[in-house]
Amino acid sequence: xxxxxxxxxxGPRTLLYVDLWAGAAGDMLLAxxxxxxxxxxxxxxxxxTIAALGLPNVRVRAERGVEKGFACTRLTxxxxxxxxxxxxxxxxxxxRAAALPEQVRQRSLKALDRLARVEADLHGVPVNEVxxxxxxxxxxxxxxxxxxxxxxxxxxxxxxxxxVPLGQGRLRTxxxxxxxxxxxxxxxxEGVPVTAGPESCExxxxxxxxxxxxAADFWGGLPPMTVQAxxxxxxxxxxxxxxxxxxxxxxxxxxxxxxxxxxxLAEAEPSCLVLEAAIDDAxxxxxxxxxxxxFALGALDVYLVxxxxxxxxxxxxxTVIARPEDExxxxxxxxxxxxxxxxxxxxxxxxxxxxxxxxVSVGDGEVSVKVGYWKxxxxxxxxxxxxxxxxxxxxxxxxxxxxxxxVAARRSAGPGNGx
Numbered sequence: 001x002x003x004x005x006x007x008x009x010x011g012p013r014t015l016l017y018v019d020l021w022a023g024a025a026g027d028m029l030l031a032x033x034x035x036x037x038x039x040x041x042x043x044x045x046x047x048x049t050i051a052a053l054g055l056p057n058v059r060v061r062a063e064r065g066v067e068k069g070f071a072c073t074r075l076t077x078x079x080x081x082x083x084x085x086x087x088x089x090x091x092x093x094x095x096r097a098a099a100l101p102e103q104v105r106q107r108s109l110k111a112l113d114r115l116a117r118v119e120a121d122l123h124g125v126p127v128n129e130v131x132x133x134x135x136x137x138x139x140x141x142x143x144x145x146x147x148x149x150x151x152x153x154x155x156x157x158x159x160x161x162x163x164v165p166l167g168q169g170r171l172r173t174x175x176x177x178x179x180x181x182x183x184x185x186x187x188x189x190e191g192v193p194v195t196a197g198p199e200s201c202e203x204x205x206x207x208x209x210x211x212x213x214x215a216a217d218f219w220g221g222l223p224p225m226t227v228q229a230x231x232x233x234x235x236x237x238x239x240x241x242x243x244x245x246x247x248x249x250x251x252x253x254x255x256x257x258x259x260x261x262x263x264x265l266a267e268a269e270p271s272c273l274v275l276e277a278a279i280d281d282a283x284x285x286x287x288x289x290x291x292x293x294x295f296a297l298g299a300l301d302v303y304l305v306x307x308x309x310x311x312x313x314x315x316x317x318x319t320v321i322a323r324p325e326d327e328x329x330x331x332x333x334x335x336x337x338x339x340x341x342x343x344x345x346x347x348x349x350x351x352x353x354x355x356x357x358x359x360v361s362v363g364d365g366e367v368s369v370k371v372g373y374w375k376x377x378x379x380x381x382x383x384x385x386x387x388x389x390x391x392x393x394x395x396x397x398x399x400x401x402x403x404x405x406x407v408a409a410r411r412s413a414g415p416g417n418g419x
Contacts, residue, residue, distance in 0.1 A: 023203025026143025
């Protein structure tokens with residue numbers, strides 16, 4: 001969810017704040033940006049972007065109107081009918097072939113790939129068997145590519161998003177009635193602040209959730225900024241409790257969260273909790289048991305570092321890295337299982353690679369490989385130790401050889417082509 005922006009830049013930057021009055025859909029995000037800059041004729045550029053995708057008879061129509069007392073813009077995607085069913089491979093091929101700025105192409109491909117993988121996981125099928133028929137392949141492509149194109153055209157360098165209302169009730173799908181939020185929407189919003197809201201219908205769509213999470217640099221209230229433009233994008237559903245609007249606030253900010261202190265960084269990046277204690281009177285057995293217990297309670301990492309404590313006593317520093325929401329059971333376990341009388345805590349910002357797990361064949365076995373992406377580009381891959389150990393024991397080959405073969409198999413398959 002990291003914008004591809006030069007973080008060494010100094011001076012005011014262009015910030016988009018997405019204010020979710022009623023929820024989010026792809027067409028509402030595009031409409032709000034068009035509405036914010038009527039003098040820029042962004043609709044013409046958007047039409048050119050859609051034409052570059054080579055979708056026959058597809059066009060977008062933006063109309064000014066009023067939604068429950070508020071002037072706004074509503075966007076309609078017209079597909080001309082008769083569009084073929086498209087899966088991830090066909091959709092990606094169209095985006096790769098389109099004449100788009102490279103940043104727009106890469107961000108669009110990354111988002112579409114993530115959507116396909118979420119759908120595949122939910123339905124228990126391989127990625128290449130996913131069809132975007134329920135979400136609408138045409139609408140999805142238009143919304144994703146169009147949104148990143150508008151961010152690029154407007155020079156948006158940071159995106160902040162408020163809490164996401166989802167709606168409540170039941171939703172009719174081709175699989176039958178399901179609860180709101182839709183499963184894909186909820187999966188895409190993992191780790192994001194959400195609320196049900198008052199509406200008894202779906203107000204945030206999977207595509208809306210996808211674009212918000214792919215674009216957002218941080219979540220929360222309106223950040224310090226000098227407002228330059230405000231736009232209102234309307235949805236197509238009539239809501240019971242208020243206008244179906246999304247507000248886009250664009251302006252300049254000199255205070256970029258994540259670049260001016262630890263507190264700001266904790267807001268800007270995925271935050272983690274750090275718990276620390278120095279211990280000089282616990283046995284190795286006790287510390288080993290505590291480490292296992294902390295991992296079982298959800299700690300992301302636990303490590304023990306030798307330290308020299310007061311009165312020249314050798315001891316260890318216990319450091320636990322965890323999600324903030326897991327703090328209470330971890331603290332309880334540390335006090336129950338160790339001899340420490342105190343525990344330091346702090347929230348720390350961190351940069352995280354987007355992770356994906358793929359499976360490769362290594363001789364007569366299968367090995368999972370973790371693949372890491374930074375700004376949409378694959379930067380590392382690492383085979384799972386337990387899988388490699390199993391294959392090594394079964395085949396008689398060395399662990400080092402199996403791990404080398406797994407990495408080589410993943411790289412020869414190419415990005416995104418693991419089984």
